[in-house]
Amino acid sequence: MNESIEPGSALPRTPAGPVVSLRGVSKRFGGVRALVDVDVDVHEHEVLAVVGDNGAGKSTLAGVLAGAHRPDSGQVLVDGAPVVLDSPAAARALGIATVFQELALVNDLDVVENLFLGHEVGRGGFLDEVEMERRAWQVLDQLAASVPSVRDPVRTLSGGQRQVIAVARALLGSPRVVVLDEPTASLGVRQTAQVLNLITRLRARGHAVVLVSHQAGDLQAVADRILVLRLGRVHGTYTGETSYEDLLAAMTGAVRPSPGRR
Amino acid sequence: MNADGMRGGGRTLAAVDPAPEPPRVGPGAVLRQWFHGEHGVAPIVVGLVLVWVVLAAIAPDFLSAENLVNLTLQSVPVGVIALGVVLVLLVGQIDLSVGSVSGLAAAIVAVGTVTAGWPFALGVLVALACGMAVGLVYGVLSTRLGLPSFVITLAGLLFFAGVQLRVLGPLGSINLPFESWFVRAVQQGFLDPRVAWVLVAVWVLAYLGTQIWARERRRRAELSCVPWSQVVLRTGALALVLSATVGYLSTARGVGYSVVLFVVLVIIADVALRRTRWGRSVRAVGSDRRAALLSGVAVHRTVVSCFVACTTLAALGGILAAGRLGAANQGTGGADTYLTAIAAAVIGGTSLFGGRGSAWSALLGVLVIQSVANGLTLLDLDQATRFMVTGAVLLGAIIVDMLVRRRRQEA
Ligand SMILES: Nc1ncnc2c1ncn2[C@@H]1O[C@H](COP(=O)(O)OP(=O)(O)OP(=O)(O)O)[C@@H](O)[C@H]1O
Ligand SMILES: [Mg+2]
Numbered sequence: 270m271n272e273s274i275e276p277g278s279a280l281p282r283t284p285a286g287p288v289v290s291l292r293g294v295s296k297r298f299g300g301v302r303a304l305v306d307v308d309v310d311v312h313e314h315e316v317l318a319v320v321g322d323n324g325a326g327k328s329t330l331a332g333v334l335a336g337a338h339r340p341d342s343g344q345v346l347v348d349g350a351p352v353v354l355d356s357p358a359a360a361r362a363l364g365i366a367t368v369f370q371e372l373a374l375v376n377d378l379d380v381v382e383n384l385f386l387g388h389e390v391g392r393g394g395f396l397d398e399v400e401m402e403r404r405a406w407q408v409l410d411q412l413a414a415s416v417p418s419v420r421d422p423v424r425t426l427s428g429g430q431r432q433v434i435a436v437a438r439a440l441l442g443s444p445r446v447v448v449l450d451e452p453t454a455s456l457g458v459r460q461t462a463q464v465l466n467l468i469t470r471l472r473a474r475g476h477a478v479v480l481v482s483h484q485a486g487d488l489q490a491v492a493d494r495i496l497v498l499r500l501g502r503v504h505g506t507y508t509g510e511t512s513y514e515d516l517l518a519a520m521t522g523a524v525r526p527s528p529g530r531r
Numbered sequence: 532m533n534a535d536g537m538r539g540g541g542r543t544l545a546a547v548d549p550a551p552e553p554p555r556v557g558p559g560a561v562l563r564q565w566f567h568g569e570h571g572v573a574p575i576v577v578g579l580v581l582v583w584v585v586l587a588a589i590a591p592d593f594l595s596a597e598n599l600v601n602l603t604l605q606s607v608p609v610g611v612i613a614l615g616v617v618l619v620l621l622v623g624q625i626d627l628s629v630g631s632v633s634g635l636a637a638a639i640v641a642v643g644t645v646t647a648g649w650p651f652a653l654g655v656l657v658a659l660a661c662g663m664a665v666g667l668v669y670g671v672l673s674t675r676l677g678l679p680s681f682v683i684t685l686a687g688l689l690f691f692a693g694v695q696l697r698v699l700g701p702l703g704s705i706n707l708p709f710e711s712w713f714v715r716a717v718q719q720g721f722l723d724p725r726v727a728w729v730l731v732a733v734w735v736l737a738y739l740g741t742q743i744w745a746r747e748r749r750r751r752a753e754l755s756c757v758p759w760s761q762v763v764l765r766t767g768a769l770a771l772v773l774s775a776t777v778g779y780l781s782t783a784r785g786v787g788y789s790v791v792l793f794v795v796l797v798i799i800a801d802v803a804l805r806r807t808r809w810g811r812s813v814r815a816v817g818s819d820r821r822a823a824l825l826s827g828v829a830v831h832r833t834v835v836s837c838f839v840a841c842t843t844l845a846a847l848g849g850i851l852a853a854g855r856l857g858a859a860n861q862g863t864g865g866a867d868t869y870l871t872a873i874a875a876a877v878i879g880g881t882s883l884f885g886g887r888g889s890a891w892s893a894l895l896g897v898l899v900i901q902s903v904a905n906g907l908t909l910l911d912l913d914q915a916t917r918f919m920v921t922g923a924v925l926l927g928a929i930i931v932d933m934l935v936r937r938r939r940q941e942a
Binding site: 335337356357358361367369372373374375376377378382383386387388389391394395396398399400402403406438 | 745748749752753754806807808811812814815818819821822823824825826827828829886887
């Protein structure tokens with residue numbers, strides 16, 4: 270029943286060590302230094318949260334992992350070996366699936382078409398619509414998604430519904446690393462709970478999860494480590510138990526939280 | 532029609548919120564879907580019928596079987612070119628050079644077979660290969676350098692018109708041997724009525740078969756199924772249209788070979804667009820290129836493939852035009868050919884903005900345009916009137932397209 274999200278057996282155990290690492294990654298957009306010399310390790314069985322102010326470079330970091338941005342310098346390693354993530358398809362092929370902040374859904378396509386876009390299920394050279402629709406219902410059921418019809422264009426869905434579709438799409442095909450850029454930003458309480466629940470389940474199965482989030486609740490619920498980005502630089506890595514006030518201080522640069530807050 | 536436990540159209544997913552939506556498969560919904568659906572061809576069918584009624588009223592000969600046979604034959608070359616245009620429009624690009632490329636292909640066939648004495652098939656192959664190469668160049672320029680296709684193909688329009696003149700040489704016109712099999716097939720090749728009826732039967736049965744098969748698979752997967760009434764209705768409509776066409780045309784010369792070729796090409800394109808990964812990529816890239824890229828679609832390859840398909844079909848259209856005329860000259864594929872082809876695609880319901888449209892819009896659009904041309908010729912009206920009327924029809928079609936788009940965005 271759960272095959273579409275979770276593999277029948279846990280992922281094969283690879284020698285301990287990060288699944289994905291960034292080494293000295295920098296990225297500029299014109300004059301803006303979106304990422305500066307960033308080192309990140311993403312481990313299996315771990316939820317790495319990424320926090321930071323608006324414009325801190327979180328989405329750029331997610332984009333590098335997703336293959337949407339090529340770093341100007343630095344290396345991306347998968348299982349310790351350098352790789353080139355030059356397209357989202359390449360990242361996906363290496364087992365890295367991403368929910369983008371802007372969702373990247375094609376408005377004119379329907380829900381099923383969007384869920385399987387780029388990795389459709391075929392049958393003798395043709396699309397297997399029946400199988401895709403069946404799996405679509407399955408994954409949406411698991412996310413407790415409330416979607417009127419999987420054959421309506423996603424244009425007709427609400428922001429939250431679209432976000433669930435984007436999350437569902439990243440989970441199909443059981444990737445090793447799931448990158449989620451603000452996946453709960455416009456979700457209701459129940460859908461947020463489902464997504465967080467799912468993240469915990471992914472972790473239990475051995476997947477690595479990178480979670481970009483502003484929601485203190487998300488971080489408390491699932492984060493194992495929290496990476497703070499400030500103006501494109503890594504400003505420390507904190508444990509999941511770190512209080513939100515301390516994180517805020519790190520994000521805004523007031524490294525020492527005021528004593529009154531302690 | 533959604534039985535309990537069946538999933539689909541109206542089922543609300545959340546277990547706690549089982550409010551059933553009204554099923555969306557009643558006759559009204561079917562009509563609405565025809566008009567506003569992803570592949571809505573109904574507006575253009577209505578438009579075509581309107582054009583025919585008007586033309587029949589002012590030019591009684593228009594609806595004669597012999598004239599309709601002519602109409603189908605006239606429609607083929609531009610129709611094949613328009614089919615290619617549909618593909619580039621769907622992927623969000625445009626090709627203004629289809630006329631020049633078709634003219635060049637005609638010139639290559641004529642010079643190759645008549646002047647250089649190649650076998651006809653070789654001439655056709657060389658011309659098609661040239662068409663393909665042109666599309667490949669466009670595709671690479673567009674994807675690697677990011678040049679807008681409007682500009683690339685505008686340059687191509689001029690360039691290949693020049694190449695066409697150079698290939699034709701000082702004479703400017705080359706007659707194809709009248710007795711060559713190709714010219715005969717294009718000008719005088721008609722299906723034996725028995726064969727035509729067999730093809731109609733095969734088509735209808737294949738259509739019915741795939742629908743029953745798909746329905747059965749959906750039923751077994753516990754997904755929503757279309758009601759039987761609709762299966763019967765659709766199949767009946769198809770059978771009716773095909774039998775009426777074949778029956779009526781057969782009272783005159785019948786269905787031309789080139790017409791069969793065109794319809795087969797449309798069917799292949801339609802199936803490829805709706806039922807293959809490639810087709811899905813085309814629609815995705817056309818409606819939101821960035822989202823398609825982020826989803827892992829091979830955007831560049833998809834765009835290049837559409838350019839190649841378009842110019843290859845343009846070349847084929849030019850070859851068919853030469854066959855029909857029995858000659859290739861400086862006018863082949865010239866003047867308004869590319870405008871007519873693009874107009875046909877748009878009138879047929881393919882959006883200029885990418886992502887929306889269907890292979891059938893090439894066939895329906897070209898029938899509208901050629902009906903107008905044909906009817907006005909019957910009335911002894913000149914080219915001037917023809918252009919003006921076609922322009923008005925095009926404007927009307929774009930207005931309908933806009934209105935439909937707006938409605939969908941508001942939906
Ligand atoms: N495609 C782009 N072109 C130009 N500049 C960009 C682009 N993407 C990001 N930037 C710049 O890079 C910086 C980091 O942007 P990024 O989207 O990574 O921030 P973020 O941390 O995700 O912010 P938010 O919390 O608002 O999502 C910003 O200053 C932004 O202006
Ligand atoms: Mg962001």
